[in-house]
Structure formats: structure tokens, C-alpha cells
Amino acid sequence: MGDQRGWPVSQATAHAAQLDDLRATLAAQASRAEHRNRPRALLLIAAIVLVGGVWFAWSGYSRHVEAEDRASAAQRFSDSVLKAAGKLQSLESQGVVQAREPMSQLFSRIEAMGATAGLKNRVPIGASQTRPERTLGWNQVKTTYTIRDPQLPAVLKWIDLVVADIPGMEVHSITMRPEASDWVVIVVFSRWERAEGGS
Secondary structure: OEOOOOOEHHHHHHHHHHHHHHHHHHHHHHHHHHHHHOOHHHHHHHHHHHHHHHHHHHHHHHHHHHHHHHHHHHHHHHHHHHHHHHHHHHHHHOOOOOOEOOOOOHHHHHHHHHHHHOOOOOOOOOEEEEEEEOOOOEEEEEEEEEEEEOOHHHHHHHHHHHHHHOOOOEEEEEEEEEOOOOEEEEEEEEEEEEOOOOO
16 A cells, blocks of 8 residues: 555655654754854843943942042031131231240151051151241241041041140141042141240
């Protein structure tokens, strides 16, 4: 007995099986080709880049906001100090400020107070400027310090210690700015001292 084409049944069955195998092989090849053509790696890389970009943007924004807050706090403190300095200048013009005797080891005392205040870095050597007031027989001694330290409260405590411990010492001006890991504080101390032969 044969099929309609006149092939024996066994031969027709074998032929059909070969066609099925061929179809399965072609389907498997097509499936593999489809997987290869899908850009999974590119999609994964794009997702990683996107997540990284969002993280960096958020991190930068957070640092910016924090720096603005620190700068605002520093500006408010600086303004209050400048007001105090203006009051001091007013007192000077009225002759209320008293001149003090020059102090020996003044600068070493100021520098030693840094450790007492808890500064992480040593207090550098200050730059002094003396302005004679010949009509009074006084000298105004201004000393500028540039402090770099991660702890702003420790810097402020050091300033308070210097003013409290040294008679006649005042803060003439102060500026501060935040950096990556430190605060930079430039403070100018002022002290009236009797000149040699002055009253």
C-alpha cells in the first residue's frame, strides 16, 4: 500500500520525519539568532549608566545644598562679628578703649590655645601689623591668622579663648568659607598697646 504519491508508507513516514527535524532545526536557529540580535548587553549598560548618572546628580545636589547652608551660617556669624567690630571702632573714637602694656610671648600663647580649643591643625604663625597712634602714644597691633580646620566650633572656641585670656584683645574682622574638608577662617585680632614713652 502506498500514499497518494505512490510512495511506500514507510518511506513517506521517514520523509515526514525529516521535514519535522528540518523545521525544528530551523526554528532553533531562528531562536538563537533572535537572542543574538537582542541588545541585552547594551540595555544593561544603558541602565547602569542611567542609575549612575542619577546618583551622581543627587550627590552633587546634596553637597551643593550643604555647602550653601554652611556658607549662610558662616555669613550670619561673620555679620555679627563685624557689627561687634563696628562697635569697637566707635568706642575707640570716643576714647573708651584703654591701651595695655605689651605682652611677652603673646603669639606663642595665642598659638598654644589652639590645642586647648580642640583644633585638629596647629595654629600657624600670625602676620602682625603695627599702626602707631602718636597723639595718644599708643600702637594698634593687628595680627592676622589663617586657620584651616575641619571643625568650625573648635575654631570659634579658639577665638573666644584668645579674646578672653589676653587683656585688651578684640576681634577686628573675620571671614570664613567652607572647603571640601576644612573650614578656612581668616581672623584679625586687634590690641591697643602703649608705645614706648606713651601714656
